[in-house]
Amino acid sequence: MAKTAIIGGGAAGFFCAIQLKTFCSDMEVTIFESKSRVLSKVEISGGGRCNCTNTFRNVTSLSQVYPRGFRLMNRLFKQFGPKEVYLWFENHGVDLVVQDDECVFPKSQDSHTIINCFLNEAYKLGIKIKLNSKIENPLSLFDEFDYVVLTTGGLSHNYEQKLSDFISVIPCVPSLFTFTIKDKALNLLMGLVVDDVKVTIPNTKLSSQGPLLITHWGVSGPSILKLSSYAARFLAENNYKSPLIINWSGITNTDSVYTELHDISTNNSQKQVSSYRPFGLQTRLWEYLLEKAEIKCKWGELGNKGINKLTNIICNDKYEIDGRAPFKDEFVTCGGVDLKNINMSTLESKQIPHLYFAGEILDIDGITGGFNFQAAWTTAYAVADAIQRTVKN
Numbered sequence: 001m002a003k004t005a006i007i008g009g010g011a012a013g014f015f016c017a018i019q020l021k022t023f024c025s026d027m028e029v030t031i032f033e034s035k036s037r038v039l040s041k042v043e044i045s046g047g048g049r050c051n052c053t054n055t056f057r058n059v060t061s062l063s064q065v066y067p068r069g070f071r072l073m074n075r076l077f078k079q080f081g082p083k084e085v086y087l088w089f090e091n092h093g094v095d096l097v098v099q100d101d102e103c104v105f106p107k108s109q110d111s112h113t114i115i116n117c118f119l120n121e122a123y124k125l126g127i128k129i130k131l132n133s134k135i136e137n138p139l140s141l142f143d144e145f146d147y148v149v150l151t152t153g154g155l156s157h158n159y160e161q162k163l164s165d166f167i168s169v170i171p172c173v174p175s176l177f178t179f180t181i182k183d184k185a186l187n188l189l190m191g192l193v194v195d196d197v198k199v200t201i202p203n204t205k206l207s208s209q210g211p212l213l214i215t216h217w218g219v220s221g222p223s224i225l226k227l228s229s230y231a232a233r234f235l236a237e238n239n240y241k242s243p244l245i246i247n248w249s250g251i252t253n254t255d256s257v258y259t260e261l262h263d264i265s266t267n268n269s270q271k272q273v274s275s276y277r278p279f280g281l282q283t284r285l286w287e288y289l290l291e292k293a294e295i296k297c298k299w300g301e302l303g304n305k306g307i308n309k310l311t312n313i314i315c316n317d318k319y320e321i322d323g324r325a326p327f328k329d330e331f332v333t334c335g336g337v338d339l340k341n342i343n344m345s346t347l348e349s350k351q352i353p354h355l356y357f358a359g360e361i362l363d364i365d366g367i368t369g370g371f372n373f374q375a376a377w378t379t380a381y382a383v384a385d386a387i388q389r390t391v392k393n
């Protein structure tokens with residue numbers, strides 16, 4: 001009887017074990033988990049609701065949502081993509097709901113529904129679970145097991161070093177974090193949400209668009225988290241210090257912004273600039289921007305110079321990122337096992353036969369919205385399928 005060891009009792013580890021046992025009922029599958037409990041990240045994910053996947057309806061290219069690993073995901077989605085994940089959960093008794101933003105959650109709005117599903121399946125299938133079993137040297141398990149699957153999640157510095165002895169690892173840095181901006185006047189606007197802004201790191205191609213939340217430490221919200229993901233390595237290399245441009249209008253073409261302001265100025269010449277807010281900007285934000293640009297006059301008194309100044313403060317408002325602030329709801333690592341070293345269809349090491357990788361340990365990571373769990377399920381499925389094919393051949 002063939003034996004498989006799965007190192008890591010998280011999302012990818014459980015999914016891989018269940019799928020493998022479903023394919024090969026006579027295989028012995030053991031999960032080794034370093035902690036005293038399994039699936040701890042699933043439990044806290046999505047604010048305790050577990051955003052387990054996404055419909056991908058708003059995604060035109062996987063590179064938008066997987067800054068690293070999108071080619072591999074493209075390939076693996078042909079075998080087991082979001083539709084298959086949706087069906088998998090529903091067929092295993094987890095009813096799902098799709099939110100307006102295309103994020104998918106269990107209908108119960110409780111991550112325990114998924115945890116219970118995995119634990120029940122594991123029990124039914126006879127998967128062995130060894131808790132408090134930290135595996136320092138994965139290769140040592142080949143003494144007892146035929147296949148070893150590493151699903152240990154985002155790598156700590158220590159583990160990164162250990163793995164580097166036998167596989168090339170891209171150093172891990174954090175992704176999905178918010179920015180500290182030390183600007184007292186901005187910080188006073190905490191709690192303010194602007195629905196559609198464009199944020200850019202100047203002199204790079206790094207930018208993103210979406211809602212932005214002003215916090216007491218700086219800026220947060222989907223646009224910032226997305227940018228932190230795209231810019232994860234750039235910001236790490238720059239010690240989390242960089243200029244940041246906020247375009248509060250969300251309109252990329254500054255000429256259109258100028259034209260709109262010009263029209264407002266012509267049609268509202270007798271009104272104070274502060275009393276007529278363009279682009280639906282909130283009063284507090286508009287007053288803050290006018291103060292920053294030192295504009296205190298009527299629309300009709302602005303002239304071309306004044307309108308240019310306004311266009312500039314709305315579209316090119318410059319700040320300094322001064323460090324990384326934690327985002328409590330989701331956090332992943334950028335980096336991990338170098339995809340060049342693994343077979344792109346089976347996720348098996350090219351150097352060490354029968355050693356496989358799935359989940360966040362791979363150099364694949366996504367933006368927020370259920371994309372990271374999707375990567376865990378897809379890669380775990382690919383490994384289970386690859387092992388069953390080897391066994392059956």
Ligand SMILES: Cc1cc2nc3c(=O)[nH]c(=O)nc-3n(C[C@H](O)[C@H](O)[C@H](O)COP(=O)(O)OP(=O)(O)OC[C@H]3O[C@@H](n4cnc5c(N)ncnc54)[C@H](O)[C@@H]3O)c2cc1C
Nearest residue numbers: 008010011012034045046051135153329359360370372373
């Ligand atoms: C707070 C938070 C909320 C999140 N919310 C979402 C969300 O809603 N949607 C989404 O898509 N993504 C979310 N994520 C990301 C998601 O949790 C991860 O992408 C996903 O858990 C990765 O799965 P994994 O199995 O690869 O790793 P993990 O889930 O991290 O599992 C790895 C397991 O391996 C164990 N382990 C580590 N080293 C060893 C060792 N040497 N020996 C034995 N065991 C070991 C760990 O203890 C852990 O149990 C969130 C992340 C965080 C931190």
